[in-house]
Amino acid sequence: MAGAERGEGRPAEQEPVVSLVDVLEEDEELENEACAVLGGSDSEKCSYSQGSVKRQALYACSTCTPEGEEPAGICLACSYECHGSHKLFELYTKRNFRCDCGNTKFKNLECKLLPIPDEMIQCIVCEDWFHGRHLGAVPPESGDFQEMVCQACMKHCSFLWAYAAQLAVPTVTKIITAEDDGVLNVDGTDDQKVIKAENGANHHESIPEESVLEKGKDVREENKAEQVDEPSTSSGSESDLQTVSMNEHQNTQSHSGCKLQELRTKKYVKQDTATYWPHNWRNKLCTCSDCMKMYADLEVLFLTDEYDTVLAYENKGKSDQGTDRRDPLMDTLNSMNRVQQVELICEYNDLKTELKDYLRRFADEGTVVKREDIQQFFEEFQSRKRRRLDGMQYYCS
Template identity: 55%
Template sequence: MAANEEKQKRPLADDPIVSLAEVLEENELLENEACAVLGGSDSDKCSYSEGYVKRQALYACNTCTPKGGQPAGICLACSYKCHEGHELFELYTKRNFRCDCGNSKFSDLQCKFFSEKEKTNCANKYNDNFFGLYCTCKRPYPDPEDETPDEMIQCVVCEDWFHGRHLGAVLPDNVEYQEMACQSCMKRCSFLWTYATHWSVNKATDADNSGPLAKMEDDNVDVCTVQENGDSQNQKPKGRALKTEATGSKPSEPSTSCKAETSEAANGDEASCSVEEDAAKNAGCKLQQLKKKGSIQRECATYWPRNWRNRLCTCPSCMNLYKELEISFLLDEFDTVLAYENKGKSDEETDSERCDPLMTALSNMNRIQQVELIYEYNDLKSELKDYLKRFADEGKVVTSEDIQQFFEELQSKKRRRVDGMQYFCS
């Protein structure tokens, strides 16, 4: 019997040993992550009245809108209040989305916050994430059939989630990156390759880490372009002199009010004028300036450093390009997930300070009571730390009986201290 008891006290060889500090650290990380994702969203109020929210935590309900039906997204508050007990897919955060809960996509369910909503939110964008499928492989996460450990990364443009091994680009080692643009979005927004050649975290290597993207020596470079068949060729930058045959335009007729000029001179003047106009047009365009230094395209995703969006060109031509591609949000510094998380953390800290029970109690006490409470708090923290340390040193498991004994002993010490305390000068 004693041998059995001793065996129960000793941890099995295969059982992982986790310290209290590790448990507390992991718990803190989970709390910080939840605070970052949920802190920027309101858990008590449906976001529908705010319209298309710049960024918020979203969920999809597999119980109400299963695969085969219409995709729909619900806000944090509705996930708690209207879909309690349902099977939900956590979508992390998405931009410019209006809560669908209770609209025409839900046959029987009515939103408990807003009973009447528009039938559809036409500006919402949906993908397979709303049915619990992710990446190019269209698999769930976590995937019960996938035993390969891999990190899921969200694309900054389409906001789908991808396995690192399916991005066609090696995840940067020992380099911080803030955002990722997937292969499909880089193909659709091909102008981003000009920026990626010079700014992206994986700018120095191609998809399989086999070679440089561009060779730059001062401002004279061999421009590497990728043809439709995927083969690349090096082209030397051409001179400033242009020929009218290159544009397919005919030489202008000389004006009757001017002196007669030869056809060759007229062509030369037109070409010179065209070059000067193009130079003036591109002088304020960062994109065109970078193109002159070299650009390359690959069939892979790209990783971007912090604040890379601030370096995008904002000339009228580029602004029109962003609008046509529906990616104007890239110029919004508050669109990033990092900005959203920081706001959530800041709001949470403010709420914690405002609702801190210790500070509330202190504000309602006189000076003597405040000193006593602070003394008791510090004493409790010190005593509990020393008490738990004994268990850690001896390798024992802390039970509920041990905790109960701790507080009984602490209460006994407090009574002895109070009985012997004098509140007057002798």
């Protein structure tokens, strides 16, 4: 009987009924509690760099430190960014604690919020990636450069040194010792050579001398190089620089129209370092027939292509994405005439206002909003809309 009565009546188990007022009150209570506990902690920056913080909100991650492993704690920001999908236990607050995220207590995990001490930079010629400490010249602190050419590529494209004296972003030449982060020495003493003055007529270093002789150009004896100190060398170590002193051949270069020829008449320095270049520096490369042949021989013709840069590629991607990304609502509005657009916007505002007023009654009475209530609202809304349209009169001029 008992089972039959239960079967004829209401189901034994029902979903708990919660009013909208209860939901809002519970949400406000949880928000106030969260503000009290987490408000004093930074939710965006890892607290590791601050050392032992006087008091902060902490969490334990059982995903990264299972039972039996050395206990570890993480700050609020790392609980969001580095362990967001992990199983966490809230430890409330603790005093004099330093965040463990990224240290030896977390194996195979790097803190995503800690700044990278030496990020990698891509060479635009060979397109390999290098740590800044291995490039022989420290990247400009301001980050005010667009592209980098590594040491090996500067040797391969040695003509760039003539441009570097005028265009490259100034750097500080630095020798890294084994004591600095445990990296290998960048020893420039074995590679230091004084490059003697090149012949002004043979301005393409990669082209064999015989090809120049075939063109009937005079080859003069090499002049002694004049060694100059680079103004941006570090005070802790003297960097021996390779210096090139060019002969001025006014009679052969005044009418050549070659930018590289003109730059080679000036003194410039060759070093065993990478170089950093500003925005649009490629536009200043010479594009005369001799230089274009040199670029082809060195397989670096892409340097003269303004669309080859990573910046140009990214800008193209952004513009393409902007044109492809469409808003269906705006497309619909644009397909309507002025009258239809106004009517649609008015209907939307009416729906928003009436639905808000309809739900406010449930909140004031403390009753539950059911699916049937929402269906009833839209049925009544459509009915009112039809009555308005039926009673509307249109006049044609």
